[in-house]
Amino acid sequence: MPLRSYLCRVALEAGLTLACVLPFVLIAVWRSRTRRWGLLLFVASLVVLDFALGEIPRVDGFQHLHWSWQECLLSTAWPFLLAALVPGISLASIGVTSRFRPGWLKPSIVALLLALAVPAVFFILGARKKLDAEGWAFLLIMPGLAEELVFRGVFQSLLNRVFGKPWRLANAEFGWGLIITAILFAGSNGLVVVDPRLHAHIAPQAAIAPIMLSLVSGWVRERTDSVWPCVFGHNLSNLVIPVASLFT
Numbered sequence: 462m463p464l465r466s467y468l469c470r471v472a473l474e475a476g477l478t479l480a481c482v483l484p485f486v487l488i489a490v491w492r493s494r495t496r497r498w499g500l501l502l503f504v505a506s507l508v509v510l511d512f513a514l515g516e517i518p519r520v521d522g523f524q525h526l527h528w529s530w531q532e533c534l535l536s537t538a539w540p541f542l543l544a545a546l547v548p549g550i551s552l553a554s555i556g557v558t559s560r561f562r563p564g565w566l567k568p569s570i571v572a573l574l575l576a577l578a579v580p581a582v583f584f585i586l587g588a589r590k591k592l593d594a595e596g597w598a599f600l601l602i603m604p605g606l607a608e609e610l611v612f613r614g615v616f617q618s619l620l621n622r623v624f625g626k627p628w629r630l631a632n633a634e635f636g637w638g639l640i641i642t643a644i645l646f647a648g649s650n651g652l653v654v655v656d657p658r659l660h661a662h663i664a665p666q667a668a669i670a671p672i673m674l675s676l677v678s679g680w681v682r683e684r685t686d687s688v689w690p691c692v693f694g695h696n697l698s699n700l701v702i703p704v705a706s707l708f709t
Contacts, residue, residue, distance in 0.1 A: 462518045466659065473661045475512040478648030479505060481663065482641055489637035495625035504619050507543075508645060511536060511611055515649075528599040533607035540610045555614040556688035565685040568631060572681045573694045579673050580701035589706045600703065605695030608646070612675065613682040613691045617642040626683070633684035643675035644668075674698060 462470075490496060514535040523531040544552045552558065580588075592600070620638030627636050644652075651667030678691045 467516055469659050470655055471513045471516050473655045473659065474653055475509040477653045477661055477663065478645060479508060481648055481652060482644040485641050485644055489624045489641065493624040493637060495623065497623045500619060501623050504616060507615060510539065514539065526595065528595055530599065530603065533603040536607035536611050540615050543615065555618045556682055556686065557614065558687050559689065561685045561687050568684050569681055569690045572677050573697065576674055576677045576694050576698045577701055579670055580698055583670065584702050584705045588702050589709065590703045591706055592703045600699045601696060604699055605692040609678065609688045609691040609695055612642050612646045613678055614688045616645055617679055617682060630680065633680050635680065635683045639676065639679035642679055643672045646675040647671040
């Protein structure tokens with residue numbers, strides 16, 4: 462991919478995603494008592510970084526693969542690098558910890574069932590997906606690991622520092638960070654579409670499932686203080702339609 466096309470694609474994807482989330486950021490700024498402008502701009506730069514890493518042309522060893530292993534491995538790696546290099550950000554602060562809040566299991570199971578119900582509804586409506594061996598391996602490991610570390614781990618945690626967590630639901634404290642992260646997640650999962658000719662458009666209907674799953678996963682992140690239940694639930698939800706498709 463020529464450098465100019467690469468930069469244009471990253472700018473379109475990141476720019477449109479940030480534009481979609483901007484109204485919610487403005488509302489959060491207006492309503493919140495905690496406002497840290499430098500940190501907010503830092504999060505925006507990380508959003509651009511994540512898109513930039515995801516659009517890097519595949520290197521040898523990944524080019525023959527059908528699934529986005531390189532992109533997900535890069536997304537998995539940079540939160541760890543961030544925690545190692547940036548003062549004030551640790552693995553525990555972004556949820557990479559095995560120490561869960563007391564009483565985390567039952568609400569996490571309920572949230573998991575809700576997350577599984579979303580793809581189940583789409584299956585009932587006619588969605589089908591057949592996988593090869595690579596597809597099964599990829600969905601079992603990568604999407605939840607890469608996306609939850611980035612979105613629930615880094616973005617939601619840092620946005621909580623910007624806007625605070627003024628709300629409470631079922632023993633989980635959360636705030637605008639959860640909602641803004643859900644829109645960012647949708648932006649990278651179908652809301653923003655850029656075709657090979659760099660024609661871009663917004664697809665609101667494609668954002669429904671990602672936003673619903675992101676809200677559930679974001680609540681689990683706050684309730685458990687860890688991203689690992691989110692990773693587990695994310696990967697399981699991705700397997701609902703392929704598993705059900707085996708019996709049709």
